[in-house]
Amino acid sequence: xxxxxxxxxxxxxxxxxxxxxxxxxxxxxxxxxxxxxxxxxxxxxxxxxxxxxxxxxxxxxxxxxxxxxxxxxxxxxxxxxxxxxxxxxxxxxxxxxxxxxxxxxxxxxxxxxxxxxxxxxxxxxxxxxxxxxxxxxxxxxxxxxxxxxxxxxxxxxxxxxxxxxxxxxxxxxxxxxxxxxxxxxxxxxxxxxxxxxxxxxxxxxxxxxxxxxxxxxxxxxxxxxxxxxxxxxxxxxxxxxxxxxxxxxxxxxxxxxxxxxxxxxxxxxxxxxxxxxxxxxxxxxxxxxxxxxxxxxxxxxxxxxxxxxxxxxxxxxxxxxxxxxxxxxxxxxxxxxxxxxxxxxxxxxxxxxxxxxxxxxxxxxxxxxxxxxxxxxxxxxxxxxxxxxxxxxxxxxxxxxxxxxxxxxxxxxxxxx
Numbered sequence: 001x002x003x004x005x006x007x008x009x010x011x012x013x014x015x016x017x018x019x020x021x022x023x024x025x026x027x028x029x030x031x032x033x034x035x036x037x038x039x040x041x042x043x044x045x046x047x048x049x050x051x052x053x054x055x056x057x058x059x060x061x062x063x064x065x066x067x068x069x070x071x072x073x074x075x076x077x078x079x080x081x082x083x084x085x086x087x088x089x090x091x092x093x094x095x096x097x098x099x100x101x102x103x104x105x106x107x108x109x110x111x112x113x114x115x116x117x118x119x120x121x122x123x124x125x126x127x128x129x130x131x132x133x134x135x136x137x138x139x140x141x142x143x144x145x146x147x148x149x150x151x152x153x154x155x156x157x158x159x160x161x162x163x164x165x166x167x168x169x170x171x172x173x174x175x176x177x178x179x180x181x182x183x184x185x186x187x188x189x190x191x192x193x194x195x196x197x198x199x200x201x202x203x204x205x206x207x208x209x210x211x212x213x214x215x216x217x218x219x220x221x222x223x224x225x226x227x228x229x230x231x232x233x234x235x236x237x238x239x240x241x242x243x244x245x246x247x248x249x250x251x252x253x254x255x256x257x258x259x260x261x262x263x264x265x266x267x268x269x270x271x272x273x274x275x276x277x278x279x280x281x282x283x284x285x286x287x288x289x290x291x292x293x294x295x296x297x298x299x300x301x302x303x304x305x306x307x308x309x310x311x312x313x314x315x316x317x318x319x320x321x322x323x324x325x326x327x328x329x330x331x332x333x334x335x336x337x338x339x340x341x342x343x344x345x346x347x348x349x350x351x352x353x354x355x356x357x358x359x360x361x362x363x364x365x366x367x368x369x370x371x372x373x374x375x376x377x378x379x380x381x382x383x384x385x386x387x388x389x390x391x392x393x394x395x396x397x398x399x400x401x402x403x404x405x406x407x408x409x410x411x412x413x414x415x416x417x
Contacts, residue, residue, distance in 0.1 A: 006055045010282070012042060013056075017281035030138045030376045032344055035281055036369055039288015045366075052289045056282060061247075063283030064349050066275045068169075068248040069232045072255020073268045075162055087159030090322035094160060094340050095132040095167050097318025101310040102128030109303045119358075122179055126359045129171045130351050130368060131311050134164040135344025135376070142380040143339065146387050153323075153332040157339035160319065165346055166252075172350050173246045176357050188244075195243035199235070199250070203257040206231055214263050221263055225270050228258050246353055287348050290355075291366045304367040311371050312378065315340045335386045342379035343372050 020034030020041075042049045106124035113120070139157060143149045170192075177188045210231075214224055232254040239250030258267055316337035323333035351368045354360045360368075 006053065009050050009053070009056070010059075010278075012050065013038065013285045014278065014281055016042060017285050028380070030342075030344065032138075032284055033373050033376050035284035036288050036348075036373055038281075039285035040291055040369070041288075042285065043289035043291060045288070045291040050289065052286060056286050056289070059279060060283040060286040060352070063275070063279035063286075064248055064352065065232065065236050065251040066271060066279045067283065067349065069229075069251040069255040069258075070268060070271045070275055071165070072252040072257075073259050073264055073271065075256055075259050077256065077260060084159070086156055086323075086326035086328075087163055089326055090156060090160040090319050090336060090340075091163035091167060093322030093325070094134065094164055094315055094319040095171070097321070098131035098311070098314035099125070099128035099171075101314040102131035102307065105303070105306045105310050109299065109306075119179075122175065123360055123364075126175050126354050127307070127364070129168065129175055130347050130354070131307070131314060131343075131371075132164070132171065133168050133343050133346040133350055134161045134315070134340050135342040135346050138342040138344050138376055138379060139339045139383070142383050146384065148335075148387055153328065153335045153339070156323065156326075156328070156332075156336050160322075160336070161340060164340070168346065168350060169246070169249050169252060172353060173249055176246055176354060176359060177244050179357050179359050191243045191245065195239060195245045195249070198238070198243070199253045202235070202238075203253065207257050207260060210258070211261050214261055221266050224263050225267060228254075228267050229271075231258075248349060248353065283352075284348065287352060287365065287369060290362060291369055292362065296363075296366055300363065300367070304370055307367050308371055308374050311343065311375055312341055331386070331389070335383065338379065338382040338386045341375050341382065343375045347372050 016038035017035040020038045021031035022034070024034035024037070025031050040046055044051060103124050106127040110120055110124060112118075112124065139161065140149070143154050143157065148154045173192065174188060177191065210224075210227065213227075214221075232251050235250035235254040236247035237250070239245040240247040258264055261267075316334070318337075319340045320333040320337035323336045324330075328336065347368065351360065351365065355362070355365065
């Protein structure tokens, strides 16, 4: 009978994440906050009803892959190219400043010294990498509610957030590879180049086959879901097994390839159902289950407060500077900076992957979760304040384009979470 204990744990996770997700939604907060709260309440941090198990970890790993594959499917490469220039500069500044700020704060509280200075240094850099993440879904939902989704600043936020995530995935791959001291930097670079070359060839061949296949069939699209998921899992496995690259990188690229086909919306909808039914709730709850209160000392409290402040200010300053470099006015720059604050599930994914390879000690999960929760709550509030004092730019065009349609579709899917 004890062998079926995981069924009760899974039931508790699914019910509590959905219940608290709906509760936080009533307070106009992202449902991911409720899922995190569920994990915190069930885990050792509060009621200690259950802890993290091998089963939960394995399901959570699939959850990460499904999340990143879904993000790739919902990305429009053409729109990404259109917003390329300014969005890339904004995204780069939105990565550089948080990485430097996070590294500086971590270095103050965890100075790299002693026999483990190499690992401590990597951990401090990794803290900065976590702060570089941006959550697209949370900001997009707020922009839609404010009616600012298709403004000049709104489109800049969308493009920069997508590019930000891609840079974050590459940075995650690089830093996790460096955790193994037996691997040289040149080897890491060679692996990255080899992986992207492999992804380009495999992606092109699969795209040609998949597109031709989907074009030749009528309304029965169910078989394409299985093939798409199979391709996702194979790319994830190859990334980790043969190139030492994070499996979520392979999943994201697989999603990007599927996004170029004519069944992307069907695949995205079905994967969203697969995700919110089990995998995503388990993943978010698993993060909360890892948080332990006894390790939360006074020093850790000070570290968390400093990191939260840097998390907010570094995005506002970094993305704001990037926007000014691209000739946005002060109001647009402020709105863009506020729109990039939210970390959401991307930061959790990065933190989870880093912890799995020993880049971050378990006690640092609590600060990361608090950063995600705080930025998820404060970003919509600051966006509303910024746009309340915002004068529309001449370049703002309230017209329905491919980005808007893609985002609207994503929001419809996210309602089911």
